[in-house]
Amino acid sequence: MEKVKEANTRAEDTRKFQLVVIRLGDEEYGLHIDQIKEVVLTPNITRLPQTPNYVKGVANVRGNIIAIVDLEEKFGLQQLIENQQKKDNYTLVIESEEMKMGVLVKEVPNTLSVTMSQIEEAGNIVQDGQSDQSYIKGIVKLDDRLVIMIDIFKTLSENEISGIFKMNKQNAAV
Amino acid sequence: MSNKENEYKELFISEASSSVEELNNLMTRLEKSPAEVKTIDNIFRITHTLKGNAAGMGFEKISKFAHALEDVFTEIKKGSLLLDSEIFTVLFKSIDILTELIDSINSTDANVKYRGIQKKLEVLVENLRKKESAASQTLKTTYTRKSSTTKKTKVAGENPSELQETIDKKNKTDLKDTGNAITEVQDVAEVVVTEETDTKKITFSDVVQVPVKKLDNLLNLVGELIIERDRLITQHENNVSRNEFNRLKRVTSDLQYSVMDVRLVQVGFLFNKFHRVVRDAATSEGKKVDLIIEGSDTEIDRNILQIISDSLIHLIRNAIGHGIEDSKVRQSAKKSESGTLTLSARNESEGVVIDIKDDGKGIDIARIREKVIQKGWVDANAAKNMSEDEIISFIFEPGFSTNEVVNSISGRGVGMDVVKKAADSVGGNIKVTTEAGKGTTFTLILPSSMAVKATLLFEVGHTQYAIPLAYTDAVISVHKSKILKMQNRLMVSHLDKTIETLFLKELFFKGEENVREKAIQSDEKWQIIIIHYNGKKLGLIVDKLLQQKEIVEKPLKKPVDFVKFISGVTILGNGNVCLVLNVPQIIQKLFNYSLNVNATAVA
Incomplete structure (x- = not known):
């Protein structure tokens, strides 16, 4: 019994899967490759009112109109790159059944092959009470690299975007 | 279920629904003039076709129910069943059940209670038949028997024993007839036979039914x-x-207009359903109402018609419930005993105009004024100075209607904001004119097609926006010296009216850069677009006016579909995204906000 179980876990541990790694600030974030549709040159973005600042607006990608977000701004990583001239050259188009949107990135993302055993569960991360960080799924440690695995749709769910907007509005009203 | 079967099912449902609708109309007509043989014949024909079709599709319940209904009309045709109000109640009820049965085809869990009423119909016929067999046969009955038998032959194979039975009966009665009657019967038989050979030929109609999807x-x-x-x-x-x-x-333009044209349906399609609505509402209110329909061949986009259909029902019910008085009051006011409700549609340059006009007592403006003051929306002095139109427009305010007191006093305004919203959602508009003692007219102005919107393009901060022309009053260009400052607000006067004005940029992207200061420093004229909605006007200051353009609007998708100020987007020639302003939302938001502020200030 015990042995079978062990073998199972081991098989799972050695199963490889692909991550797409993007650089935000000077941290690396990993997204499951299934969630990514394509990488395109960032199109012209039209600003949208009534949205939080990290929603940069909407853009036309191959006839589809998608919302474009800046995760650096969302995660508060901007101050780290203050002096660096910001260039969001590429847009990572992510897609689920429900929605489609674009994430701004500075360079073409890399892919990374990892096994389950290399992922540390997110349980060990201190949840800071301020914001919901359940979108962090785990951490991958590779030599001197640290890749934070996130569930991109949890980060940018509708609730999140409209909810934060409403909060801002309340604050403004007070 | 295969695709083909599904398609047939869809076809059956659409056909059956229109049959039932026609039944409703004929029944209302029959109720008004019970002696009209033609109406009875038509009803008979429709129930018969419905029965046949349902049997063919394997919808036994519907087929049997239609059969029962058909039997009743056989008796009515013979003249052996007297049409009184009780019979009509049963008949209308059974048509409702038929509708429910048809609707239940598509839902799996629906459990329509139809047996009771079906039994009632069957008993009705049975009783009559018993009576009849006792009485002597007349020429008239032979006549109808004959034709009903031949009709039954058409659906032969359905029930051979029944057929045999009827043929036997027919033979018996034939024998009893006098020679004179026989020739007449033969005449009828001939007519029926030619009719039969006609239907045997397979004909293709020139019309194709296409699912809206x-x-x-x-x-x-x-x-x-x-x-x-x-x-x-x-x-x-x-x-x-x-x-x-x-x-x-x-x-491409031709293609676009052709496709739009295909989607147009006649408003009569919807209007004809209202015979029943009016009849039901009038009966429950105990009032007499005649419905007049005009311009039912006016064409409008099918989806728009669908969206506003509930609103129209609402307006009709309101007109009957609160507008039209009961017969006694009408007589004492020297009006005709029964009220008249006119439903008319016509094409105008701005789109399709639908009028719902009653000759009732009109809207009590004083009551609305009272209510508005009581609600604290406007203070008493201001309310006195407001024009009647301005006062009436309050009935479209959300929250106005929910108050019970309003319902019992002014009567009108139940869910009027919903009606207004429906009209807005298709880019239309609604107006009210009322005259005390003479009646009220609600006018719905609707675009004939949702596909293209006529808009005005303008620029703010190097981004292009579109604003629907339907909500645009005027475009003016003024020097800053003509702008009045009131506290922190900007006012511009246009055609003797003072209109609050604001920078679109300030509204959309609050506190970003000091737009106002910049504009005040420069010496250029300000471009102002005056927009209106529900009688309220607002000026929007923009950077640059561009051109008028017909656009194809797409809705915003998740996760940004909650943005209220923007109704949708379109893609410009240069590939950029252009936002379309949602004028109703913008005005409602701004004015509600100030309404609230006023209310708290008063309190």
Whole structure:
């Protein structure tokens, strides 16, 4: 019994899967490759009112109109790159059944092959009470690299975007 | 279920629904003039067809129910069943059940209670038949028996024993007839026979039924084609001669208008359903109401018709419930005993105009004024100075209607904001005119097609926006010295009216850069677009006015579909995204906000 179980876990541990790694600030974030549709040159973005600042607006990608977000701004990583001239050259188009949107990135993302055993569960991360960080799924440690695995749709769910907007509005009203 | 079967099912449902609808109309007509043989014949024919079709599709319940109904009408045709109000109640009820049965085809869990009423119909016929067999046969009964038998032959195979039975009966009665009667019967038989051979020929109708979904899809594709065309043309404008694209332009425009044209349906399609609505509402209120329908051949986009259908029902019920008085009051006011409700549609340059007009007592403006003051929306002095139109427009305010006191006093305004919203959602408008003692008219102005919107393009901060012309009053260009400052607000006067004005940029992207200061420093004229909604006006200051353009609007998708100020987007020739302003939302938001502020200030 015990042995079978062990073998199972081991098989799972050695199963490889692909991550797409993007650089935000000077941290690396990993997204499951299934969630990514394509990488395109960032199109012209039209600003949208009534949205939080990290929603940069909407853009036309191959006839589809998608919302474009800046995760650096969302995660508060901007101050780290203050002096660096910001260039969001590429847009990572992510897609689920429900929605489609674009994430701004500075360079073409890399892919990374990892096994389950290399992922540390997110349980060990201190949840800071301020914001919901359940979108962090785990951490991958590779030599001197640290890749934070996130569930991109949890980060940018509708609730999140409209909810934060409403909060801002309340604050403004007070 | 295979696709084909599904398609047949859809066809049956659509046909059956229209049959039932027609039944409703005929029944109301029959109730008014019970002696009209033609109406009875028509009803008979429709129930018969419905029965046959349902049997063919294997919908036993519907088939049997229609059969029971048909039997009743056989008796009515014979004249052996007297049409009194009780019978009509049963008949109307049974038509309702028939509708429910048809509706239940598509839902799996529906459990329509139809047996009770079916039994009632069956008993009705049975009793009559018993009586009849006792009485002597008349010429008239032979007549109908004959024709009903031949009709039954058409659906032969359905129930051979029943057929045999009827044939036997027929023979018996034939024997009893006098010679004179026989020749007459033969005449009838001849007519029926020719009718039969006619129907045996397979004919193809010139009309194809297409599911709306397919049309929607087609329209979307055409919309995208137009956007793509504009993009290509802009891209290559400088390289090739303009004529190069003329043909493409023409063909795509023709295609667009053809597709839009296909989606148009006659308003009569909807209006005819209202005979029943009026009848029911009038009966429950104990009032007499005549419905007059005008311009039912006016054409409008099917989806728009669907969206506003509930609103129309609402307006009709309101007109009957609160507008039209009961007969006694009417008589003492020297009006005709029964009220008249006129439903008319016509094409005008701004789109399709639908009037719902009653000759009732009109809206009590004083009551509304009272209510508005009581609610604290406007203070008493201001309310006194408001024009009647301004006061009436309050009935469309959300929250106005929910108050019970309003319902019992002014009567009108139950859910009027919902009606207004429905009209807005298709880019339409609603107006009210009322005259005390003479009646009220609600006018719905609707675009004839949702596909293209006429808009005005303008620029703010190097971004292009579109604003629907339906909500645009005027475009003015004024020097800053003409702008009045009131506290922190800007006012501009236009055609003797003072209109609050604001920078669109300030509204959209609050506190970003000091737009106002910049504008005040420069010496250029300000471009102001005056928009209106529900009688309220607002000026929007923009950077630059561009052009008028017909656009194909697409809705915002998740996760940004909650943005209220923008109703949708369109793609410009250069591939950029252009936002379309949602004027009703903007005005409602701003004015509600100030209403609230006023209310708290008063409190």
